[in-house]
Amino acid sequence: DVSDNGISGVAKEWLKANPKSTGARLLQAMVFDAKAVNLRGEGAASTVDSDIWPKYKKLMIQEKEYLLKNKDIADKDVTWYQEMEMVARNLEDKELLYSTLEEASKKYPAYQNIYIEAMVARLPKWGGSPEEVEKIARMAAEKNKDQSGLSYYAYIWSNAIHYQPELMALLNKRQIVSWDDMLQGWRDRYKQFPSTRTLNNILISSCIARDKDSFVKADKMIQGETERDTWPQGLNYRECQQSFQ
Template sequence: MRALILAACFWLAVAPLHAGELEDRKAISDQIAADLERSDFAAIEKRYAQALAGETRLASGIFVANRIARTLLSGVWKAAPTGVKLAHGQDELWNPVEEKLQRWAAQFPRSALPAIALSNAYTAHGWAYRGNGMADTVAKEDWVKLEHYLGKAQEALVSRREAGEKDPNWWREMIEMARVRGWPGEQFNAVSVKAMDAFPGHYDIYFEIGLALLPKWGGSMEQVAAFMDDAVRRTRQTEGESLYGRIYWSLTGNMTEREKRHPLLPWSKVRAGLNDVVQRYPDSWNMNSFARMACEAGDKPTAFSLLARIEGSVVEPAWHSRAQLQRCRNWAAE
């Protein structure tokens, strides 16, 4: 049923929506936010358990359970109201969030979901002390605070290991923890392989591993390319070539322009993967995103074909701007 495939991202809530993927995201976003606001943890647990058990998907092919978790990890934690100046470290913002999530965890001691959310809150609290400046601008005491909260974040996850090992989003969060804490290669590889073996079809696990392998996190494009090829080999029987395209898509916001065009990530393989995605899940969100990436890659025939398919069903949030969409249209029509 439609009601079972609704999921969300808060940043999309104010965007013009085309029926399908983005409306579904907003519906779950609104529902989870309302449940959390009134501390109705039982309702969230029920929705999440149903999504996990049924492995229901959005129109784009993304799992509903992943979207529920992402809503908790990114959308619910709103920034301070406009014009309100928070103290360094933002304790007044994060302490109440952490206390609420601790109550949730106490009420559901065998659930991984509150631990996932609490871990993320601790991580965000730590980064509020560290800030977004260059490493050499961060005070020593703020590094100590960051490490303190990252330790609490990891402890929250490990405390629910028994339940977590049955939850793909717990594994994704563990891989993120390995990335941000700089686990040694062997330790990182071990948790990554366990996660992929436990949930070979859950995309977010692969997205997080790919992110950790980027040069900005101490990896290399050679590692990224080898991983993407391995991910396709692991999933070809059920996903075809699509995971190559999905992983690339997930990384584009964290890659430099040079990295996006690295010879070890040939557009021909990305295109084949994305083409598989839209064949399996021909949602407007997927086709708009594919069209954008085709334009960015300079693939005029593919861009022209996709733009024709999405005529009348443009999803603006899939594009960086209306101007980019128009430039793409003009270029493809030349």
């Protein structure tokens, strides 16, 4: 509900009570986004009436201006950068997206979502390219290599494949994305955060890359604790397991 009885009203009342509140101002920024989504709908761009787009763009510009006016939030809350990246994506402003990511990665290098938001914006289906996904994944890994090795590289590419399953073909053919670095990234992540979720990701990536050795090793470690929701569309654990037998 984006009316005064819903999120918009909550933001107004909160701001009235505490005009300098970081949370209240971020919520107000999100109101513009909520109104834009409500206006556009969830369907493909081709299903949106042409007269909707100018109104949609106007709301995005209003959110951009509001965020810039309240940029002091960025020193306290990384969400400011995520919101601005989302605005950049919706305005198809590549320059704004990358400048926001660059600044955010200096202040909050370990915060994964700043890279995820940028990666989603530059997926091929949104007008980006696999090369841009690779660029963002490399940037994330470089910013965090001392603490996390190549963990961020694997994480960004794994999410890219979930958002756009067609990208699996690149890993399968060893094009653009580096399988060696992705596998090392998952191993680095498992050292930091040993979990069945990471083992599932090793299984998924190994299946796509057709790496029997890494699949079998992870399969022994996971002991049947597969998580269906982790697997991308078109990929099945049992089928992968059988394909390596």
